[in-house]
Amino acid sequence: MGLRTFLAGWPVYRQLTGTDPLGRGAAAQSARSAALTARTETADSVARSVCPYCAVGCGQRVFVTDGRVTQIEGDPDSPISRGRLCPKGSASKSLVTSPLRQTTVRYRRPYATEWEDLDLDTALDMIADRILAAREDTWEDVDDAGRPLHRTLGISSLGGATLDNEENYLIKKLFTAMGALQIENQARI
Amino acid sequence: MAEAHPVGFQWVMEAKRRGAKVFHVDPRFTRTSAVADSYLPIRAGTDIALLGGVVRHILENELDFREYVLAYTNAATIVSDQFADTEDLDGLFSGYRPDTGSYDTSSWQYAGHEGHAEITGTGKERDSAAGLRHESHGMPVPAPAQRDETLQHPRCVYQILRRHFARYTPEMVERVCGIPQDKFLELADAWAANSGRERTGALVYSVGWTQHSVGVQYIRTGAIIQTLLGNMGRPGGGILALRGHASIQGSTDIPTLYNLLPGYLPMPHHADHETFDDWVDSIRHPGQKGFWGDSRAYAASLLKAYWGDAATPENDFCYDHLPRMTGDHGTYQQVLNMIDGKIRGYFLLGQNPAVGSAHGRAQRLGMANLDWLVVRDLFLIESATFWKNSPEVATGEIVPEQCRTEVFFLPAASHVEKEGTFTQTQRLLQWREKAVDPPGDARSELWFFYHLGRRLRERLAGSPHPRDRALLDLTWDYPTHGPHAEPSAEAVLREINGYEVATGRPLSAFTQARDDGSTAIGCWIYTGVYADGVNQAARRRSRHEQDWVAAQWGWAWPANRRTLYNRASADPQGRPWSERKKYVWWDPDAGEWTGYDVPDFEKTKPPTYRPPEGASGVAAIAGDDAFVMQGDGKAWLYAPSGVLDGPLPAHYEPAESPMRNPLYGQQANPTRKVYEHPVNSVNPSPPEAHSAVFPYVFTVSRLTEHHTAGGMSRTVRPLAELQPEMFVEVSPELAAEAGLTHLGWAHLVSGRAAIEAKVLVTDRLTPLRVDGRIIHQLWLPYHFGTEGLVTGDSANDLFGITLDPNVLIQESKVGTCDVRPGRRPTGPALLDLVADYRRRAGITPQRRVPIVTTDAAGGGDAAGSTDERSPQASADEHDGGGDA
DSSP states (O other): OOHHHHHHTSHHHHHHHSSOTTSSSGGGOOHHHHTOOOTTTSOSEEEEEEOSSSSSOOEEEEEEETTEEEEEEEOTTOTTTTTOOOHHHHTHHHHHTOTTOOOSOEEEOTTOSSOEEOOHHHHHHHHHHHHHHHHHHHEEEEOTTSOEEEEEEEEEEEOOTTSOHHHHHHHHHHHHHTTEEEEEOGGGO | OTTTSTTTHHHHHHHHHTTOOOEEEOSBOOHHHHHSSEEEOOOTTOHHHHHHHHHHHHHHTTOSOHHHHHHHBSTTBBBOTTOOOTTTTTTOOTTEETTTTEEOGGGGSBTTOGGGOSOSSTHHHHHTTGGGGGGSSOOOOOSOOOBOTTSOSTTBHHHHHHHHTTTOOHHHHHHHHOOOHHHHHHHHHHHHHTOSSSOOOOEEEEGGGGSSTTHHHHHHHHHHHHHHTTOSSSTTOSEEEEOSSTTTTHHHHTTOSTTEEGGGEEOOBTTTOSSHHHHHHHHHOTTOBSGGGGHHHHHHHHHHHHHGGGOOGGGGGGGGGSOOBOSOOSHHHHHHHHHTTOOOEEEEESOOHHHHSSSHHHHHHHHTTOSEEEEEESSOOHHHHTTTSSHHHHHTSSOGGGOOOEEEEEEBOOTTSSOEEEEOTTSEEEEEOOOSOOOTTOBOHHHHHHHHHHHHHHHHTTOOOGGGHHHHSSOOOOOEETTTTEEOHHHHHHHHHOEETTTOOBOSOGGGOOSSSSEEOSOGGGTTTTGGGOOGGGOBOOGGGSOTTOTTBSEETTTTOSSTTGGGGBOTTSOBSOSTTOOEEEETTTTEEEESSOOSSOTTOOTTOOOOTTOOBGGGOOTTOOOTTSTTSSBOSSOSSSOTTOSSOOOOBOSSOSSOOSSOSOOBOTTOEEOOOTTOOOOOOTTSTTGGGSOEEEEEEOOTTOOTTSTTTTTSHHHHHHSOSOEEEEOHHHHHHHTOOTTSEEEEEOSSOEEEEEEEEOTTBOOEEETTEEEOEEEEEOOOOSSSSSOOOOGGGGOOOEEOTTTOOBOOSOEEEEEEESOOOOTHHHHHHHHHHHHHTTOOTTOOOBOOOOSOOGGGTTTTOOOBOOTHHHHSGGGTSOOO
């Protein structure tokens, strides 16, 4: 180890001779922090994404290691956001990895006081049963004058503004085909 | 904007750095005000008075961009002599019908077109939120119209506008809004000075503007200003809505809405659209100018995308498979119907109405009276747990052992766990790549609805019932991949884009749509997003590698056009208005339109083109008709049809106000949608008695650190830590008057609810001197509820249900309340407190809200009327009986 390298190991030397006279940046860096690598640099993959909160549409880069999201940062290439994210966008890694996220189906029987578990496949079957029953009970074929109605007013749906265009497309297509007219989303509030 | 759209606000700061002057108008001093050049506190609900003052200032001082106004607007058009203004009728326009609370618009038409009004009695249009389908185009007018290019004719739009706004003086602005005259004049002068050939100004609003009983007319007033000043279709100009959800624009374009089909095609109405031809002709208006002339092709192509081989020209492309509207089927009518036991099942897809919608108690009581509820969300939100944890459980109104609703909670995939497009607030589609698989049972909506549809179709296979044909004929064969058989989002995007049926080749422009069944298009305004079989929304060329228009980042509808109506950025001869504001122009040598953006005009139609006699559709658009979707090719300063509450905006007080309207005898919007239902009530306003029971004005908005109903922020630790508690901001003066202590508790009471909050005494709120009295305003965030890491009472519980007549959006940015020190009572005592206020305010089951408060209604048939609108007007429609 040469003298210069030896001296440069002293923070006070770096503070007096370097670009950090106040000793609050590079001069104070320890050997340990100098050796650290950002987890964005070692990520297995990066997905180009878009912030899920407001409608500005800030670009995001989602860093993934071992199948888990390890960091979400602003996309500097975006002409909309130029790499910036607000407090919510910056917290979106905490959103998608939140321990409060519900990851299993929950079922509440009529008049029950607690949730129960339910298999996803069974839940889908039960929902299909209920849709068909509601259609059967509330179907309106024609109005008083014999003009077509082709609908049920027994089923409602609310939501869509947080979802993808492709999802809204299938939602509207399927509900329309089943005659469910009462479809609404956040655009109405 | 700095609070709710912080990253978008960087561009305001960029403009300020380059010399722009920033004005901020808000009831509350915010982070935006802190960096603005001028802050104007305003009484909530009075923006039309302020903006009307700006219109008057422009007209009286002739500050309009006259060449632009003459060439591109209807300023010179002559209006029918049957039209009577609010100045003549004390706040009503001609044609008001007190029995339905709506207008017959025939007297609003251009001169000579009176008989052409397609709408008489606009109650039906109100119930179907018909205004919303004009998001992408104007209402029709039969061409040609009479014009006076000198603008001197007393019935030309320009002169009507002058008379209409003549009393919106700086003195009146101060009297109505509480904005000092010198502040107002500074704003009006700066706006006008920053417009013209060399400069443009932008009007940016957040969608709280829409949440008023006159919300659409707020934006109309802004449009009048921006059109008079020549700020539309030009770089740096426009009216920009800052919308609040990642794909709320997309969910309007591809609507999960009852009254629309993709691309703003209307959902058919049982009486008006009995046949395919009735329906199509109501959209395209035979003989009409503009691109809607091709709507038969858009409509046929949509039905072809839905019903594939089953949809043929012979069976009108399965038109009869579409369900029909009979009246108001909007979300608030639905909630009242739930309370009345008329609805069996309810899906909630990433929306939390228990906190986010007006009148939270009505929302929760509705959910508690269903057969079944399906909630798909990331978290157990309030709308999933209302049966065990809600204000109504605390008061005993919902008892879990007696609540019959069966609840399915299905966990949803997050934005990084699926691929697809969001459409952001400027119509830009951006594709998201999938980063990781969703955890556990979490699935995308794409998965859920694809597999739900698959199961329904399997169950119904072989069904003899005609009602099941629409499901069985549906094209529903998307390719799937992965262990959970996830459908391909890209395949769905391809269908949205549209393709040639015979070859499957993706279309590249909506002009390729055909009405003979040879094309299938899921959403015609999105055609081009998958041009050449390439996902154009996935384009990510860096901003460093392209010009400032950034046309190679994502894809904007229509046709990747970034600024709509950009033909107006050139003068009538096709030359840029100025070198500095050059954007799209005519290149005479090449014989085509060119510029930085995709021209919003037929590429080779020269500025000198004049349509031949009898032309219609696109061919009828002259070479200088810049507003190509409008029925007359002009931007509308005056709207002869399409806006249900008047051809011009007029200031009405909010449905709940402590003040009498200083401008007209008509107090509030006479066409607003009201619901007479036992659960709903409106606090009294003048001239009704007892308005003093609720003496204060309150408004709500977002915090930077939270998002809407809190489902994506109160559940996230860093955000919950940053804003941990429900609070109310009050001025020091109001704190002294009401006995409130900084950091102590207060509770707020309306006719619907009482909620509590911590008190923040701050001069961010200013008492306003308005019409000779002091008005105190309170401000609350609306993010809080009973679930998540941080909890609190919900501000939206305070609101009742009153809607704008054009688009049926609720008035939830202004209401009246009382405020008292200390915490609210709990249990049944809470209901007693609200009941006591209701008693003192005269809110009884018999009371009806007075709609007409002037005796000037035309024809004398409403003379002396402070009549209430018949409750029938709102009560009968949902029964499917029709629209008498």
